[in-house]
Amino acid sequence: MIKGYQSQILKIYETIREQEQNALKERKNEIKGKLPNVLNIEKEISKFSIELAISSFKSIKNRDEYLKKLREKITDLRVTKSELLVSNGYAMDYLSLHYRCQKCKDTGFIGNNRCTCYKKKLVYLYYKNSELNTILEEDNFNNFSYECFSTKTSERYPKSPRKNIESIVKHCLYFIETFSSNNDNILFYGDPGSGKTFLTHCIAKELLDRGYLVIYRTAEDLIKDLRKIRLEHDYELENLLFDCDLLIIDDLGTEQINNFSKTELFNLINKKLLNKNKMLVSTNYSLDELLKTYTDRITSRLLGNFNLYHFYGEDIRIKMNLNKMKSL
Known part of the structure; x- marks a missing residue:
C-alpha cells in the first residue's frame, strides 16, 4: 500500500x-x-x-x-x-x-528538495489509500462522548474513568494545537477497550486534516515493515516511517516479540527521538509488563521520553455498541 x-x-x-x-x-x-x-x-x-x-x-x-x-x-x-x-x-x-x-x-521540487506541496499530495494519497480513510469517518472528535466513561471512583484509582479521560483529552487537544512547535511524544497504556485506539484515531484525523503526514501502523504491521526495509532495502517505506510528522504505533505488544523485533523497534524509536520526529504509542500492557517484555533500552525511552497517559475502566466498546443498538 x-x-x-x-x-x-x-x-x-x-x-x-x-x-x-x-x-x-x-x-x-x-x-x-x-x-x-x-x-x-x-x-x-x-x-x-x-x-x-x-x-x-x-x-x-x-x-x-x-x-x-x-x-x-x-x-x-x-x-x-x-x-x-x-x-x-x-x-x-x-x-x-x-x-x-x-x-x-x-x-514538486525546489532544487533537490521536495516542495511543501509535495508533502500535501503525499498526505492525500496515504490518507485516501489507507484503512484510516474509512475508520476516521466514525472515529473522530465529532463522535467522541464522555457518556461512555463511568463516573464511579474506586480505591484503585484517585479519579473516575470519566475525569481521567477528560484530563487526557485536554492534553491531547493541546498536543494537536501546538503540534508544529512541541517536541512531545505520547504513550497510551492500560486496560483494553478503555478508549486508547479511538482517541488515537481522533488525533490522527485532526492532524491529517491539517496537512500533517500521519502514518498509522499496528505494532504487528510495523515489524513487518521494518523487516521489509531491512531485507528488501525499501527506502521509500523507510522514509515514510522515519520522516513522517507523526508515527502512530497501535497495540504495542501484539507483535511477534523476538530479538529482531526488539532491535529494530529500538532503532526506530531511538532514531526518531534523535531527529525529533514525533510518535504516539498505545499498548494494553501495564508499565510493569512493558518493563518485563522489552529491553531496558526500549523501555527507558518509552518511559523517559514520552508523556504517559493511563487509561482504565470498563470496556467502552461494549457500551458504545449497546448505545447504537438502543438508538435503532
Missing part, C-alpha cells in the same frame, strides 16, 4: 502540467479570435527577447545603448499587451502559464 507513492505523485504533477498547458492553449485560441493583435504583440516581444539574448554576446558598437533600447521596446510592448487585455476584461496574466504552486512551478 505504501510503496509506489513517489511515482504516483510525480504522475500527478505531470498531469497538472499537461492540464495547465492545455488551458493556456485554450486561452490563446480565445484571444486569437477576439483580440488577435495581442498575439501579434506577443510575437514581437518574443522576437525582441531573442534578439536581446543574442546581442548580449555580440560585439556591437554602442552595445549598452542598443541593449537598453531593446529592453525599453520589450517593456513598452508588454505594457501595451497588458492594457489591451485589461481593457477587454481579461487578467494581465491571462496568456501566462498558471502554476498551482509558484514555488516549485508544479514540479
